[in-house]
Amino acid sequence: MHVLIINGSPRVKQYSNTDKILEKFTAGLSETGCTFEQYEVSDRKQWDSIRAAFDRNENILIALPLYVECIPGLLMEFLETLTPKNDDSKMSFILQSGFAEGIQLRCGEEYLEMLAERLGCKYVGTLVKGDNFSIRMFEGKQQERLTLRYKEMGVEFGKEGNFLSEKCRAFTGPEVFSAPMRIFIGIMFKTVVKNGFKNTALKWGCTKPLDYRPY
Numbered sequence: 090m091h092v093l094i095i096n097g098s099p100r101v102k103q104y105s106n107t108d109k110i111l112e113k114f115t116a117g118l119s120e121t122g123c124t125f126e127q128y129e130v131s132d133r134k135q136w137d138s139i140r141a142a143f144d145r146n147e148n149i150l151i152a153l154p155l156y157v158e159c160i161p162g163l164l165m166e167f168l169e170t171l172t173p174k175n176d177d178s179k180m181s182f183i184l185q186s187g188f189a190e191g192i193q194l195r196c197g198e199e200y201l202e203m204l205a206e207r208l209g210c211k212y213v214g215t216l217v218k219g220d221n222f223s224i225r226m227f228e229g230k231q232q233e234r235l236t237l238r239y240k241e242m243g244v245e246f247g248k249e250g251n252f253l254s255e256k257c258r259a260f261t262g263p264e265v266f267s268a269p270m271r272i273f274i275g276i277m278f279k280t281v282v283k284n285g286f287k288n289t290a291l292k293w294g295c296t297k298p299l300d301y302r303p304y
């Protein structure tokens with residue numbers, strides 16, 4: 090199977106978490122003997138090539154981050170330039186986000202199912218997972234610890250040609266955290282995370298407090 094992969098993040102490849110996820114996913118995919126070609130929507134110079142690849146490929150996978158509970162505006166702008174297909178092409182998605190609970194990605198997942206149909210393709214599932222905020226903050230082994238889990242899903246996709254298996258569904262993790270976990274995360278955000286942001290702001294030369302509201 091040959092797969093067209095489109096990274097739908099507006100972040101340039103170098104800084105895109107989606108790209109780091111795809112690095113591992115495609116490593117797994119290649120292990121099963123599949124081939125792929127990958128493009129980035131963030132690079133407008135590639136848009137003509139992506140449109141041509143969309144027209145000639147039968148297996149299309151769009152990987153995208155959740156931006157403000159929905160799909161990134163730049164990706165939407167690109168998708169509106171596509172001519173819907175009318176053949177047996179299959180379309181699947183990798184939908185990833187910062188916050189970890191699966192439930193916040195489900196609305197986006199439903200939208201993607203409709204999108205595949207509107208683009209004239211057969212919908213073959215979405216791989217849904219959050220907890221990816223920090224990928225781009227790490228390098229080497231630390232980053233690999235966060236992205237390696239996608240390699241197994243690349244193998245699964247290579248074998249099945251879709252994300253419809255129970256294994257893919259389970260990959261999402263918890264739909265909602267337990268009450269103690271939510272309290273714990275709330276405390277962490279108000280202390281450790283807040284301090285982290287404060288220190289970063291200081292390093293960047295910010296002289297005002299982060300909650301500064303002059304107006």
Ligand SMILES: Cc1cc2nc3c(=O)[nH]c(=O)nc-3n(C[C@H](O)[C@H](O)[C@H](O)COP(=O)(O)O)c2cc1C
Pocket residue numbers: 098099100104105106107108154155156157158159185186187188189193219221222223225
């Ligand atoms: C403008 C913006 C909006 C975001 N909105 C959400 C959101 O609604 N829910 C969420 O869980 N993560 C959100 N995130 C986090 C991203 O989904 C997450 O960091 C993702 O891994 C980014 O992938 P990328 O680097 O390939 O763009 C947002 C990030 C940005 C920059």
